[in-house]
Amino acid sequence: MARQRTPEGPPPPPAVQKLRIRYAKRGRLRFSSTRDFSRALERALRRAGVPMAFSAGFHPHPLISYANAAPTGTASEAEYLEIRLAERVAPEAVRDALDEALPDGLDVLEVREAAPGALADRLEASEWEVRLRGVRPPQVEPALAAYLALERAETTRVVKSGPRTFDTREPVLDLRVAGVGEDGCAILRMVVRHTTPSVRPDDILTALRAVTGLAPPVPPLVTRLAQGPLRPDRAGVADPLATDEEVVGPEG
Amino acid sequence: MPGESVFPALEPLLEQVSKPIQYVGGELNSTVKPWEVAGDETVRWALMYPDAYEVGVPNQGVMILYEVLNERPDALAERTYAVWPDLEALMREHGVPQFTVDGHRPVGDFDVFGLSFSTELGYTNMLTALDLAGIPLHAADRDDSHPVVVAGGHAAFNPEPVAHFLDAAIIGDGEEAVLAVTDIVGDWKREGRPGGREELLLRLARTGGVYVPRFYDVTYLPDGRIQRVAPNRPGVPWRVSKHTVMDLDAWPYPKQPLVPLAESVHERMSVEIFRGCTRGCRFCQAGMITRPVRERSITGIGEMVEQGLAATGFEEVGLLSLSSADHSEIADVTKGLADRYEGTNTGLSLPSTRVDAFNIDLANELTRNGRRSGLTFAPEGGSERIRKVINKMVSEEDLIRTVAAAYGAGWRQVKLYFMCGLPTETDEDVLQIAELAKKVIETGREVSGRRDIRCTVSIGGFVPKPHTPFQWAAQLGADETDARLEKLRDAIRSDKRYGRSIGFRYHDGKPGVVEGLLSRGDRRVGRVIEAVWRGGGRFDGWSEHFSYDRWVAAAEQALDDEPVDLAWYTTREREESEVLPWDHIDSGLDKEWLWQDWLDALDETEVEDCRWTPCFDCGVCPQMGTEIEIGPTGKTLLPLTVLGSGRERMAEHAH
Ligand code: B12
Numbered sequence: 001m002a003r004q005r006t007p008e009g010p011p012p013p014p015a016v017q018k019l020r021i022r023y024a025k026r027g028r029l030r031f032s033s034t035r036d037f038s039r040a041l042e043r044a045l046r047r048a049g050v051p052m053a054f055s056a057g058f059h060p061h062p063l064i065s066y067a068n069a070a071p072t073g074t075a076s077e078a079e080y081l082e083i084r085l086a087e088r089v090a091p092e093a094v095r096d097a098l099d100e101a102l103p104d105g106l107d108v109l110e111v112r113e114a115a116p117g118a119l120a121d122r123l124e125a126s127e128w129e130v131r132l133r134g135v136r137p138p139q140v141e142p143a144l145a146a147y148l149a150l151e152r153a154e155t156t157r158v159v160k161s162g163p164r165t166f167d168t169r170e171p172v173l174d175l176r177v178a179g180v181g182e183d184g185c186a187i188l189r190m191v192v193r194h195t196t197p198s199v200r201p202d203d204i205l206t207a208l209r210a211v212t213g214l215a216p217p218v219p220p221l222v223t224r225l226a227q228g229p230l231r232p233d234r235a236g237v238a239d240p241l242a243t244d245e246e247v248v249g250p251e252g
Numbered sequence: 253m254p255g256e257s258v259f260p261a262l263e264p265l266l267e268q269v270s271k272p273i274q275y276v277g278g279e280l281n282s283t284v285k286p287w288e289v290a291g292d293e294t295v296r297w298a299l300m301y302p303d304a305y306e307v308g309v310p311n312q313g314v315m316i317l318y319e320v321l322n323e324r325p326d327a328l329a330e331r332t333y334a335v336w337p338d339l340e341a342l343m344r345e346h347g348v349p350q351f352t353v354d355g356h357r358p359v360g361d362f363d364v365f366g367l368s369f370s371t372e373l374g375y376t377n378m379l380t381a382l383d384l385a386g387i388p389l390h391a392a393d394r395d396d397s398h399p400v401v402v403a404g405g406h407a408a409f410n411p412e413p414v415a416h417f418l419d420a421a422i423i424g425d426g427e428e429a430v431l432a433v434t435d436i437v438g439d440w441k442r443e444g445r446p447g448g449r450e451e452l453l454l455r456l457a458r459t460g461g462v463y464v465p466r467f468y469d470v471t472y473l474p475d476g477r478i479q480r481v482a483p484n485r486p487g488v489p490w491r492v493s494k495h496t497v498m499d500l501d502a503w504p505y506p507k508q509p510l511v512p513l514a515e516s517v518h519e520r521m522s523v524e525i526f527r528g529c530t531r532g533c534r535f536c537q538a539g540m541i542t543r544p545v546r547e548r549s550i551t552g553i554g555e556m557v558e559q560g561l562a563a564t565g566f567e568e569v570g571l572l573s574l575s576s577a578d579h580s581e582i583a584d585v586t587k588g589l590a591d592r593y594e595g596t597n598t599g600l601s602l603p604s605t606r607v608d609a610f611n612i613d614l615a616n617e618l619t620r621n622g623r624r625s626g627l628t629f630a631p632e633g634g635s636e637r638i639r640k641v642i643n644k645m646v647s648e649e650d651l652i653r654t655v656a657a658a659y660g661a662g663w664r665q666v667k668l669y670f671m672c673g674l675p676t677e678t679d680e681d682v683l684q685i686a687e688l689a690k691k692v693i694e695t696g697r698e699v700s701g702r703r704d705i706r707c708t709v710s711i712g713g714f715v716p717k718p719h720t721p722f723q724w725a726a727q728l729g730a731d732e733t734d735a736r737l738e739k740l741r742d743a744i745r746s747d748k749r750y751g752r753s754i755g756f757r758y759h760d761g762k763p764g765v766v767e768g769l770l771s772r773g774d775r776r777v778g779r780v781i782e783a784v785w786r787g788g789g790r791f792d793g794w795s796e797h798f799s800y801d802r803w804v805a806a807a808e809q810a811l812d813d814e815p816v817d818l819a820w821y822t823t824r825e826r827e828e829s830e831v832l833p834w835d836h837i838d839s840g841l842d843k844e845w846l847w848q849d850w851l852d853a854l855d856e857t858e859v860e861d862c863r864w865t866p867c868f869d870c871g872v873c874p875q876m877g878t879e880i881e882i883g884p885t886g887k888t889l890l891p892l893t894v895l896g897s898g899r900e901r902m903a904e905h906a907h
């Protein structure tokens with residue numbers, strides 16, 4: 001067995017603070033993937049001079065954990081991550097500095113000091129907006145009704161391990177036409193519970209197409225509006241950082 | 253409206269292609285200027301690196317020119333890259349033209365379309381871009397509404413194979429040249445475009461620093477060789493000169509390096525620490541055409557690293573040049589930088605390492621804070637004899653001593669680069685590589701006392717290049733190259749004691765033959781390129797897209813009525829008297845000196861480096877009015893508060 005060369009010098013300083021960050025992925029930057037984002041974030045943290053805590057070892061990396069990122073091509077107003085710091089900082093100042101260091105379209109919205117409890121556990125469901133470009137509300141409404149009347153609506157998506165077939169209907173808690181775009185297109189709103197494998201709006205649209213033949217002429221524009229704990233009425237989600245604020249206070 | 257964004261039409265297509273992020277732009281430090289930034293007379297450049305975004309976006313040349321041009325109030329520059337076949341098909345289907353990633357403006361709307369060719373394998377991608385942009389492929393078919401298509405970069409030192417597709421080529425350093433072209437285009441536009449396109453090209457050609465192929469006639473001898481290349485307009489010079497930037501400290505670009513969101517092949521910031529190289533390796537076009545050596549000063553380097561890191565947030569800085577260890581103050585530079593950035597997780601790297609012990613010290617310094625995985629050396633030739641032929645002055649003893657030092661310092665993996673098919677080479681010379689690798693492992697095991705050390709032999713076919721002493725040489729054919737490489741592989745694999753510790757990586761001979769055709773081709777080769785492109789050829793630098801058979805078939809068909817063929821361009825040795833297709837492109841090198849160096853190569857006679865020994869009269873300095881610019885300056889890098897200067901602002905209760 002190879003002996004491991006150990007890095008010289010003292011071990012990295014321990015983490016003393018954990019921050020939770022909500023950010024948005026807007027406009028053309030919806031085409032960025034999770035990997036693209038994480039590279040941009042690490043560089044922005046360095047540029048902004050955020051005193052990150054690092055892992056030990058030969059390739060020390062900043063301690064960042066991502067939660068449930070939206071797929072490539074999907075815009076979002078509610079993406080979350082956590083960072084650990086080696087020095088205590090003011091969350092508001094990190095928000096400003098980091099937002100400035102990230103490209104326009106990757107916008108930091110909120111930074112809060114973390115209270116105990118895992119963030120991932122609080123992300124129970126998402127609210128989505130889907131702009132069906134080229135489709136008018138009267139064309140969609142009967143299709144939605146037909147879909148909602150079903151018990152199950154399966155779809156197949158190719159994941160890393162190969163094609164996988166799963167039900168899309170059960171996690172859908174709400175699905176309706178919520179408005180009309182300037183161009184007359186139907187704007188859907190969906191509330192979808194997080195499951196494994198996760199059911200995404202495009203899975204629901206694929207199932208919808210299979211069931212009802214609804215086929216938009218142009219790919220729809222999908223935006224995650226919010227994610228968090230399910231509200232008791234199950235028609236929407238609450239702010240997942242609200243507890244952090246209650247426990248730690250707004251100033252962090 | 254010209255200059256209008258095509259993004260609305262493009263966006264739905266991006267949903268259907270792989271890695272859409274590469275087409276959206278918005279990189280940190282990118283610039284989008286208003287189309288009319290200086291009114292109608294604004295000079296607008298579209299700059300292209302004709303390869304995939306991931307290869308093109310980190311390219312220094314384009315980044316520099318982009319910034320230099322955008323700093324000018326009366327100009328704007330945007331970037332465009334080769335689109336992958338999936339998007340190309342959709343763009344054709346939906347009528348979306350070749351666009352810039354900055355403003356998503358149609359390339360055809362710009363005044364100048366500048367292409368950067370570091371390699372010839374980008375030629376087919378240029379044709380795709382022209383075609384998608386709605387610009388006629390042949391320069392002769394363009395009118396006043398089309399951009400002026402200009403090539404630059406190392407491959408432009410022989411622009412003949414793409415002469416029919418280009419309006420102009422600019423050779424050498426681009427910083428000052430693009431500004432001069434901008435002046436000329438701006439004046440011409442302000443004057444109301446007198447004489448149209450023809451007049452503009454004449455004005456460019458008459459500067460002596462812009463090659464306009466249409467103003468030169470090429471005639472051929474019955475056997476296919478070139479008879480004469482002559483200007484066909486008054487005032488157009490017989491030979492076109494290369495451009496040389498003398499004071500690198502005056503051009504600290506890129507100041508604001510681009511940081512893409514998408515992953516790229518070069519995930520680090522680069523600072524060019526000098527240009528040029530006079531080691532005189534005879535196979536090396538880059539070394540020959542970028543003479544003389546011009547260093548950036550140690551303080552200039554320090555400033556660029558500091559500003560660049562602050563502007564990008566990169567974790568690694570590459571100290572670029574053709575032979576970075578040759579900088580007159582490299583030890584102070586690396587030590588100074590390693591001190592400055594100690595404890596910030598900022599890595600330093602040198603792109604290539606010469607074979608000597610000094611480089612191990614440097615490498616140790618660069619990796620002071622961790623990471624000691626692999627070191628790369630380039631002896632290039634397997635036998636002492638062939639290394640004399642190519643003027644790579646390194647003895648076997650040097651090499652063994654160097655690798656011993658590396659393994660002794662804790663490195664586990666050494667990579668050795670070689671070439672196959674060098675002039676005068678025999679199987680014996682190449683088989684020596686196996687012997688060398690075995691000795692490397694043997695020595696490594698001794699000095700490190702371990703058995704898990706490794707050595708990787710990486711080898712590819714040699715391609716003779718214009719403006720080098722080997723420009724007359726016969727290239728080794730693809731089959732012969734492959735046969736020789738196979739023998740070497742067997743010699744390594746069959747060794748029971750060391751074989752398992754030696755990795756073998758090779759590039760087969762076929763792509764090299766096509767590169768050879770494109771490197772030393774003349775105007776007739778343009779037909780081959782066009783035929784390959786029409787037959788679907790794209791992305792020739794990518795093995796999964798490259799098709800040798802398509803090139804062979806296209807060459808046969810396109811050169812059918814000519815006395816020349818693929819072999820004539822590649823495996824044929826040239827005579828001293830032959831007019832070479834690039835003779836009218838003046839790199840400063842004296843053709844007689846090159847010929848003498850070629851004879852010296854055949855004689856196994858070496859030449860010294862003119863930085864440390866008297867000038868050997870290669871011709872460049874007197875011809876170009878340049879001189880060697882090197883240190884030492886005697887300065888050092890002072891400690892500096894680096895990165896994390898935002899910390900105070902962020903500290904808790906600072907407000
Ligand atoms: C960094 C680097 C890489 C990086 C980054 C490449 C990239 N995307 O830029 C990586 C590791 C990916 C790489 C890969 C390869 N590289 Co490399 N690389 C280099 C290196 C070290 C620096 C290049 C550089 O940035 N130069 C500095 C810039 C500023 O110079 P420039 O691009 O020439 O631009 C100037 C002028 O040419 C001009 N100009 C350029 N474009 C234009 C356009 C217009 C319109 C005008 C007017 C002017 C103009 O203006 C610029 C400013 O003055 C050079 C060595 C060197 N120091 O040059 C080797 C070098 C260029 N690479 C080389 C090779 C062989 C390769 C590979 C083919 C290796 C391989 N077998 O895979 C690949 C090819 C990749 C590709 N498809 O391009 C050779 C080229 C050999 C030759 N032509 O004789 C070089 C010279 C190294 C050598 N000594 O052999 N490389």
Ligand code: SF4
Nearest residue numbers: 529531533536539574
């Ligand atoms: S050391 Fe040799 S190979 Fe390297 S750039 Fe100089 S001349 Fe070229």
